[in-house]
Amino acid sequence: MGNINATTTSIIGNPDETIIEQLVKSIDTSHTEKIKLHFDDAANRFDNFIQTLIPNYNNMIEILTAIIPFDEHDDFEVIDLGCGTGTISYFINKKFSHAKITCMDISEKMLQIAADKIVADVSCISGDLNTFTFPQKYDVIVSSLALHHLETDQAKFEMYQRIYAGLKENGIFINLDIVLGSNEELQAINMQNWINFMKQNVSEREIVEKWIPSYYADDRPTSLRSHIKFLEEAGFKEVDVIYKAFNYSVFCGRKRI
Numbered sequence: 001m002g003n004i005n006a007t008t009t010s011i012i013g014n015p016d017e018t019i020i021e022q023l024v025k026s027i028d029t030s031h032t033e034k035i036k037l038h039f040d041d042a043a044n045r046f047d048n049f050i051q052t053l054i055p056n057y058n059n060m061i062e063i064l065t066a067i068i069p070f071d072e073h074d075d076f077e078v079i080d081l082g083c084g085t086g087t088i089s090y091f092i093n094k095k096f097s098h099a100k101i102t103c104m105d106i107s108e109k110m111l112q113i114a115a116d117k118i119v120a121d122v123s124c125i126s127g128d129l130n131t132f133t134f135p136q137k138y139d140v141i142v143s144s145l146a147l148h149h150l151e152t153d154q155a156k157f158e159m160y161q162r163i164y165a166g167l168k169e170n171g172i173f174i175n176l177d178i179v180l181g182s183n184e185e186l187q188a189i190n191m192q193n194w195i196n197f198m199k200q201n202v203s204e205r206e207i208v209e210k211w212i213p214s215y216y217a218d219d220r221p222t223s224l225r226s227h228i229k230f231l232e233e234a235g236f237k238e239v240d241v242i243y244k245a246f247n248y249s250v251f252c253g254r255k256r257i
């Protein structure tokens with residue numbers, strides 16, 4: 001971890017932020033270290049606020065599980081990258097009770113909640129997506145609202161290359177994530193739509209002082225067109241977009257040899 005620098009004294013007393021959130025902003029850490037600290041701190045509150053911040057969250061999860069190409073009683077192996085509190089894995093387990101699930105995240109606090117939430121046996125791996133090497137090959141690799149934290153397009157492309165290598169033949173990768181509009185005009189519309197959604201659930205002050213700054217500090221989304229290009233360049237076939245509304249999308253690709 002980096003050193004606390006001189007800006008520590010200028011912490012803004014935003015009452016909607018925890019002390020940890022305020023400290024994280026003032027500490028000179030790498031982007032990934034900040035993300036880990038942020039999610040460690042947010043772990044216990046995550047399941048309460050995520051529903052208020054992400055439009056169609058449950059619907060997108062339903063779509064993600066709907067395109068897993070297995071029958072409900074099949075045995076298959078799946079890994080959930082950036083699993084957070086394990087919501088995606090929980091719903092996969094609910095639908096596919098024989099699936100062998102591995103949850104992976106950089107935040108051990110998130111992983112602990114995930115392990116408690118999913119009643120079935122799950123394996124948990126604590127690790128950083130930037131350097132993660134898959135311990136085995138999987139039939140299904142999923143990720144939700146996590147890969148946009150990878151800092152650069154290059155890091156996202158390299159992640160897709162590693163995901164491709166981590167899949168068994170005919171395996172599928174499904175990503176539910178934040179994406180950018182393909183021009184500034186569309187991106188402004190996306191942001192407005194997100195703000196309008198949040199306004200139904202949280203105060204305008206919290207949106208302006210907490211969630212918009214957190215988006216610019218923590219999130220590094222790229223356009224859906226770039227994701228598709230990176231997936232195809234990484235070797236994926238049958239790349240498809242199953243859902244897209246404003247700045248959220250569910251898309252997938254298969255490993256066919």
Ligand SMILES: C[S@@+](CC[C@H](N)C(=O)[O-])C[C@H]1O[C@@H](n2cnc3c(N)ncnc32)[C@H](O)[C@@H]1O
Pocket residue numbers: 032035036039050081082083084085086087088104105106107110127128129130143144145146149150
């Ligand atoms: C917004 S949460 C999403 C959690 C969950 N997948 C969901 O949809 O509810 C993002 C998760 O990605 C994890 N994450 C972010 N950057 C990561 C990295 N470099 N390596 C591993 N996990 C990371 C965070 O710790 C956090 O749990």
